Amino acid sequence: MQHPNPAIDLEDIGALIAPHIEREGPMLPMLHAVQAAYGFIPREAVGVIAETLNQTKAEVHGVISFYQDFRDAPAGRHVVKICRAEACQAVGGSALADATLGNLGVDWGGTSTDGKVTVEPVYCLGLCACGPAAMVDEQVVGRLDEERMTALLRELRT
Amino acid sequence: MKVYVPRDSAAKAVGADAVADAILAEAAERGIEIDLVRNGSRGMVWLEPLVEVESERGRLAYGPVTADQAGGLLDGSLESLGPVEHIPFFARQTRLTFARCGLTDPLSLADYEAYGGLTGLRRAIAMTGEEIVQQVTEAGLRGRGGAGFPTGVKWKTVLEAHADRKYVVCNADEGDSGTFADRMLMEGDPFTLIEGMAIAGLGVGATQGYVYLRSEYPDAIAVMEEAIAIARANGLLGPDILRSGRAFDMEVRVGAGAYVCGEETSLLNSLEGKRGVVRTKPPLPAVEGLFGKPTIVNNVISLATIPVIFEKGAAHYAAFGLGRSKGTMPIQIAGNVKHGGLFETAFGMPLGELVNEVGGGTASGRPVKAVQVGGPLGAYLPPEQFDTPFGYxxxxxxxxxxxxxxxxxxxxxxxxxxxxxxxxxFCAIESCGKCTPCRIGAVRGVETIDRIGQGDASAIDLLSDLCETMKDGSLCALGGFIPYPVMSALTHFPDDFGARKEVAE
Known part of the structure; x- marks a missing residue:
């Protein structure tokens, strides 16, 4: 679902992508810049990027939809990424993930009803010797258990 | 008083920042003058945050340290683990690639040079491209990303290719669960990677490098970008590297959460700004790579091992190892293990020794059932195979x-x-979708395993058959190697497959 946002200005998008135009392979840097500014890739940006790079909107959309990082709608205020990979599973990662999703009443990718927390899966944070691991916004957290996760979520939701 | 608190993200994930803050606050309160260095990790992750204090006995280790122990650390009442290099896990290693990691401030070029950095690059500057490639070939270095392809052969192909522009691409899309060597090196000794890439550039005549770094590693991205800026400001990168008259520059490109982009041709498509779909080979990237130009694509550890080969000589490096697996390997011991971390050693150590002696067995204290070696595409090996020496x-x-x-x-x-x-x-989620065995096979694989779980024994043959098709028919290692964990689990642990009370729903 896309959320039309009145605050999105085509000139702003142009200014965000301008520093990357001369780079080789500028598409991903542009998309990262737009997402860093808005928290998602607004529909309006697809047209601006397509025109700048002389590609079709479908091609730009194809790139956006391929990569898990790019979203077409805003996430909750905080994003908690819980590692689902094998090393974290070996130390109870699956149970921790199930409990977290249960507590928030969401499925993977869902946002708590207060709009504060979106929970997403991630496949390895490179914290495989101190799992279960998660990333809260850009902060990594290791040796998690349900108690610590509950405290973390409480902090994020207040 | 000189104190070291790692800035490695494994240390940060378990509270290193709070520990560093507490040490500074306690020191200020007590009027102790303190020089706090945020070093890389020594790789003993179970001890993180591992704090080191300089003393006449060497750097004394403390860990895992909590913020409320900062006072005890400063007044000497906290018990030490002894000199960090004497901890058995560390003392047993042969550190070549990771020699500086944890020892130095990762962003101090002075530290880097003081511990042997740039010696290799200076040597390489005096050599021809052919001589550089010859050194790498003689060292017997093989691709550390997983494929184990001889690095020298790859470089030779790029050297001999004629083009107006060539590239060095570093594959830092380390997505395999259980691996963190690339991350630790980039966060703990980033100049090593920069030096290795510069030598690669000189060797094959490439002037531009890219580090394709996964977005799941924000700390590594920050350190690499800062290190590149420092290197450029000090003439280590740019139009005239170390006043050699030769140019090489590089930048970090951030991935966007696709595991398959660790496959070299997907990675190149992603760098070009496309969907990270696998390309058919040939042409090899060494001939037609990034933007169709000859390109070296090497893993972080392969490139970061280049400087030590040039510093100490190819023969020194090749003297370590076993058979055709030359040199050392930074082995990452992870999951349910007592002493998890990074253990660099010459090839040849039996798997069981790594798991039970170095790693100390499971963290839970229960018996080891299996180990998965080589990430999500690697086989599950039972203890009966633990006498296998670590080699390709x-x-x-x-x-x-x-x-x-x-x-x-x-x-x-x-x-x-x-x-x-x-x-x-995992294969179904991460498949790029280009080839049918992977795209469809992985989905059917999940369904077939579910059928086995519901007691349909006839589905076991079907699963074996499907795995054969995926292995033979997939374009890249994602679909081609997923049968390793699946079939090894089925072969070694048949009792786990089938309808059982505990999974009946």
Whole structure:
């Protein structure tokens, strides 16, 4: 679902992508810049990027939809990424993930009803010797258990 | 008083920032003058945050340290683990690639040079491209990303290719579970990677490098970008590297959460700004790579090992190892293990020694059931195979692969049918969609394992058959190697497959 946002200005998008135009392979840097500014890739940006790079909107959309990082709608205020990979599973990662999703009443990718927390899966944070691991916004957290996760979520939701 | 608190993200994930803050606050309160260095990690992750204090006995280790122990650390009442290099896990290693990691301030070029940095690059500057490539060939270095392809052969192909522009691409899309060597090196000794890439550029005549770094590693991205800026400001990168008259520059490109972009041709498409779909080979990237130009694509550890080969000589490096697996390997011991971390050693150590002696067995104290070596595409090996020496051919002979040298330990509570199903599910999620065996096969694989779980024994043959098709028919290692974990789980742990009370729903 896309959320039309009145605050999105085509000139702003142009200014965000301008520093990357001369780079080789500028598409991903542009998309990262737009997402860093808005928290998602607004529909309006697809047209601006397509025109700048002389590609079709479908091609730009194809790139956006391929990569898990790019979203077409805003996430909750905080994003908690819980590692689902094998090393974290070996130390109870699956149970921790199930409990977290249960507590928030969401499925993977869902946002708590207060709009504060979106929970997403991630496949390895490179914290495989101190799992279960998660990333809260850009902060990594290791040796998690349900108690610590509950405290973390409480902090994020207040 | 000189104190070291790691800035490595594994240390940060377990509270290193709070520990560093507490040490500074306590020191200020007591009027102690303190020089706090945020070093890389020594790789003993179970001890993180591992704080070191300089003393006449060497750097004394403390860990895991909590913020409320900062006072005790300063007044000497906190018990030390002794000099950090004497901790058995560390003392048993042969550190070549990771020699500086944890020892120095990762962003101090002075530290870097004081511990042997740039010696290799200076030597390489005096050599021809052919001589540089010859050194790499003689060292016997093989691709540390997992494929184990001889690095010298790859470089020679790029050297001999004629083009107006060539590239050095560093594959830092370390997505394999159980591996963190790339991350640790980039966060702990980033100049090594920069130096290695510069030598590669000189060797094959490439002037531009890219580090394709996964977005899941924000700390590594920050350190690499800062290190590149420092290197450029000090003439280590740019139009005239170390006043040699030769140019080489590089930048970081951030991935966007696609595992398959660790496959070299997907990575190149992603760098070009396309969907990260696998390309058919040939042409090899060494001939037609990034933007169609000859390109070296090497893993972080391969490139970061280049400087030590040039510093100490190819013969020194090649003297370590076993058979055709030359040199050392940074092995990552992870999962349910007592002493998890990074252990660099010459090839040849038996798997069981790594798991039980170095790693100390499981963290839970229960028996080891299996280990998965080489990430999500690697086989599950039971203790009966623990006498296998750690080497490319040796693992191949046992139906496994060493991959990027991650070992994930599982205790006897692990359900191998669940792990096999997860492997197929992961492949379905991460498949780029280009080839049918991977795109469709992985989805059918999940369904087939579910049928086995519901008691349909006839589905076992179907799963074996499907795995054969995926292995033979997939374009890249994602679909082609997913049968390793699935079939090894089925072969070694048949009792876990089938209808059982505990999974009946």
């Amino acid at each position: 051919e040796e693992f191949d002979g046992q139906g496994g692969l060493i991959g990027h040298a991650g070992i994930v330990v599982f205790d006897d509570t692990a359900d191998m049918q669940v792990m096999a199903r997860f492997a197929m599910e």
